Amino acid sequence: APAHPLWPEIERVTLEQLQYARLGVEGGVWQLFAEDGEMKMYKREEEVDGLAVDPLKAVHTVKGVTGREMTHYFFSPDVRFEWETTLEQMKVLETIADDTLVILQIHKRVWPASQRDALFWSHVRRVPNDTDRDAQDIWIACNHSTEHHEAPSNEGKMVRVSLTVCLVCQTSIEPPADGGPVTRDHLTCKITYCSVVNPGGWVPTSALRAVYKREYPKFLKRFTQYVKDRCDKQPILF
Numbered sequence: 303a304p305a306h307p308l309w310p311e312i313e314r315v316t317l318e319q320l321q322y323a324r325l326g327v328e329g330g331v332w333q334l335f336a337e338d339g340e341m342k343m344y345k346r347e348e349e350v351d352g353l354a355v356d357p358l359k360a361v362h363t364v365k366g367v368t369g370r371e372m373t374h375y376f377f378s379p380d381v382r383f384e385w386e387t388t389l390e391q392m393k394v395l396e397t398i399a400d401d402t403l404v405i406l407q408i409h410k411r412v413w414p415a416s417q418r419d420a421l422f423w424s425h426v427r428r429v430p431n432d433t434d435r436d437a438q439d440i441w442i443a444c445n446h447s448t449e450h451h452e453a454p455s456n457e458g459k460m461v462r463v464s465l466t467v468c469l470v471c472q473t474s475i476e477p478p479a480d481g482g483p484v485t486r487d488h489l490t491c492k493i494t495y496c497s498v499v500n501p502g503g504w505v506p507t508s509a510l511r512a513v514y515k516r517e518y519p520k521f522l523k524r525f526t527q528y529v530k531d532r533c534d535k536q537p538i539l540f
């Protein structure tokens with residue numbers, strides 16, 4: 303494994319997030335707050351130091367793409383402005399490996415909150431499916447807040463959020479009955495998107511929950527549609 307000081311944390315958090323995502327929405331602690339076709343969004347209402355830090359878990363099924371394609375476009379900084387509408391600036395501060403970056407993002411001001419930035423490492427990896435040999439491998443992309451000497455410490459200016467986010471994808475192939483080639487019509491990608499965002503500074507709880515309720519469904523719907531559009535008529539990446 304690459305000898306980088308962040309590597310042990312990247313390895314630990316990525317695998318923890320994979321297990322957390324695979325728990326699904328069992329246990330009755332998750333509250334369904336948005337639904338749109340196959341997409342179901344759940345949250346838990348939690349506060350840390352009086353700040354709403356509501357863990358979010360979304361499950362979605364997207365036809366015609368693979369988990370590798372879905373996590374690739376989520377990870378890739380080059381296309382982020384094409385689907386992330388709340389982004390104002392983004393800078394790759396460090397390229398640790400071709401699947402591991404440190405990114406600084408400045409988000410647009412979301413009323414009534416003041417403008418925020420997010421500094422995190424971003425990692426994408428294929429995880430061999432250890433349970434079901436026939437199933438495709440699992441792909442995970444994970445973003446987790448970190449420190450970095452190149453990021454401004456924002457004295458008194460921007461509030462820095464802290465976040466842990468993962469996108470876990472499992473592809474299934476229903477091979478054509480006639481033994482013909484597998485096309486995108488035979489692909490189904492099951493997605494679990496998990497996010498915990500600490501706003502880092504005071505935002506009125508009711509206003510923040512309204513922002514979550516509006517922004518998260520919009521974000522996941524727009525992102526998954528973006529990937530479908532990008533992959534349409536392109537060779538399949540398994």
Ligand SMILES: O=S(=O)(CCO)c1ccc(-c2ccc(C3CCCC3)c([C@@H]3C[C@@H]3c3ccccn3)c2)cc1
Nearest residue numbers: 386388412415445463467499501513514517518521
């Ligand atoms: O999945 S990612 O890694 C995709 C890469 O960008 C990611 C997702 C979400 C955020 C995020 C950062 C700040 C804020 C708030 C906190 C107080 C005021 C701004 C929010 C709130 C929840 C709302 C929100 C949800 C989804 C999209 C944008 N806005 C979300 C950051 C990264």
